[in-house]
Amino acid sequence: MGGGGHGLATAYYLATEYGIRDVAVVERGPIGLGNVGRNTTIIRSNYFLPDNIRFYEFSLKLWEGLERRLNFNAMVSQRGTLNLFHTEAQRDLMTRRANQMRLLGVDAEAVSRDEVRSLVPLVDLDNGRYPVLGGFLQPRGGTVRHDAVAWGYARGASEAGVDIIEHCEVTGLRREGARITGVETTRGPIAAEIVCLAVAGHSSVLAAMAGLTLPIESHVLQAFVTEGIKPVLDVVLTYGAGHFYVSQSDKGGLVFGGAIDGYNTYGQRGTLPMAEEVAASAVTLLPGVARLKILRQWGGVMDMTMDGSPIISRTPLAGLIFNGGWCYGGFKAIPAGGMTTAHLIARGEAHPVATHLDLARFAAGRTCDERGIGPYPYLH
């Protein structure tokens, strides 16, 4: 269920990696219109918890070979992601994270204030309130053209024998006792040995059809694009004194975003207070962008989990596999999410890099809380 990044990637890897071709992807609308086409296209693996680093690094490595494998130009651009810090405490935290990454063989480099100046001349290092002290660079981070990811996986899956059924909304789950045996859709029933839910944003609504309550709240995350300008920014840049990340697209527009709006919603649109906050962060860090016009703004609905980490797991119902809870890290995780979900479906056990992402971790008290926030999804 779900013709987004994770659903299509799961189907693709099922067919090409695990030899299971008897697969259908059902999608309510056209493929790729959900979060896979609503993000800011960033890929990276600069996480802190070892389990998360391993998972996202697995994903980054798959991104690195993706275009050759799919024979599809997804414009994977490893231009580097540069995280800025503005206090000494923040520097210490980022150093700890970078060391953790390097211990696991992932690239991370400290960048001095002067190097920040030469990498991104656009940054106002001495902005009155939050002067930039330095940064950390993951050179292998970057961006990918998100529509091409949906199309590339869809074409690959389709060529390998997967049926992709668009405009087919799931209206119910077929159930025999504690086993799921298929789905009811607007175009008729489909019987299935295994049903996989990959509808992040709306996971709770579909899980409720199976009588499941998830550790998830739905929140909206906005993104913005400015008018196109000449090249000014050739890394993915994040601001440390607020929540703001920006890159420049090949068309020249600055693509950027901030935090979630902060209250439960299924509306695929943002509200103005967060737009104002994001714009304020942009102008503080990059005063030169103040007069750019914002061309487009949009919102995507995020599954926010209770520990800020995703879920790839069996469920209490036999035959129902869950891929969701991506918070706002779902795009970069698409290759790994697809591969590990396919592994779980095909082999009946978690992929070695995704054993920590099971649904049972919450009740068992082994949450994977990257930022140490606790069960407050609107703060993750």
Next chain:
Amino acid sequence: MLRIHCPWCGTRDESEFRYRGDAGRVRPAHEAGLASFSAHVYERANPRGWHLEWWLHVAGCRQLLKVLRHTQSHEIRWVGRAEEPAPLPEDCAP
């Protein structure tokens, strides 16, 4: 921009408030057992529809308010004091 009608301060912009999550959850009885408490801490109904939620009027009277809001249209139907029982519509998750 949400406009929330605070019973003490009147109608104010959402930027004066802090969201504090689902107000429909009830703490289980002391002897309810681990599974009930785990569900209480981690599981959310997360409805696409009417949602009873906490908002803290942090830049106003600093009172905790109960708000009945629709998670698709963002319409606010009712705002009350923390201890006030909310008039729940039939299609509102418990």
